[in-house]
Amino acid sequence: QAASAPVTSGEQEAERQPMDIVCVLDVSGSMQGDKIRQVQDATRFIIEQADPKDRLAIVAFNSNATRVLRLRKMSAEGKNDGNVATMRLQAGGGTSIAAGLDMALSVMERRRQRNKVSAVLLLTDGQDGSTRSRVPELLQRATVANCAIYAFGFGRDHDAALLSEIAEQAQTPFTFVEDTEKIREAFAGAVGGLSSIVAQRVVLTMKCQVPLKTVHTPFPLQQTECEATVTIPDMFALERRDILVEL
DSSP states (O other): OOHHHHHHHHHHHHHHOOEEEEEEEEEEEGTTHHHHHHHHHHHHHHHHHHOOTTTEEEEESSEEEEEEEEEEEEEHHHHHHHHHHHTOOOOOOOOOOHHHHHHHHHHHHSSSSSSSSSEEEEEEOOOOOSSGHHHHHHHHHHHHTTOEEEEEETTTTTHHHHHHHHHHHTOOOOEEEEGGGHHHHHHHHHHHHHHEEEEEEEEEEOOOOSOOOOOOOSOOOOOOSSEEEEEEEETTTTOOOOOOOOO
């Protein structure tokens, strides 16, 4: 009897946390043709892979943003509505990444109940001169709403500087997809990574008996003379984080 106990505890550990995901999809004019079809394919793949307890919303943006699917549980009915919304996407117009992120964050902020793992997946192929000044404010809202932002740039014309700036401030990997056919793989990789997250916003507090000289970490840090707090956004299964402290 006792021998079977570790098996059941292992099974419990393997069960992943339910996720809230908002896909923010660029539908500007440059996305016409093959690109938009690849994005639709990638989004339908995410819908297909989702568990019934996961929730998914879709925001499409060009110069403005539209929520084409409210945050829905991925039951058979939810998946069906998600696929229909995805297939209806059409490309045309300008590019405002800020408009897309703004609407995605509104979706996350309005949640009455929050799943343990939350992420915004931002997918764009274009240049956007208007968004840069709004990045700090948008990422501050993401922190408060407790959701990570993952940026995907694809095709040669995307605004790599802007997306890597978003990724750097959000402390998430930025994925460059040169070949549009790899969008599905890139999306799947990110969602696979999210499904192995065991904790988000881990707060490490250190109290010292002697004055703290420096704390070396890329993560957000609050520090007084004898105390420091480090906030680690995502911790994956079996992952270890080291923080170097000088006294």
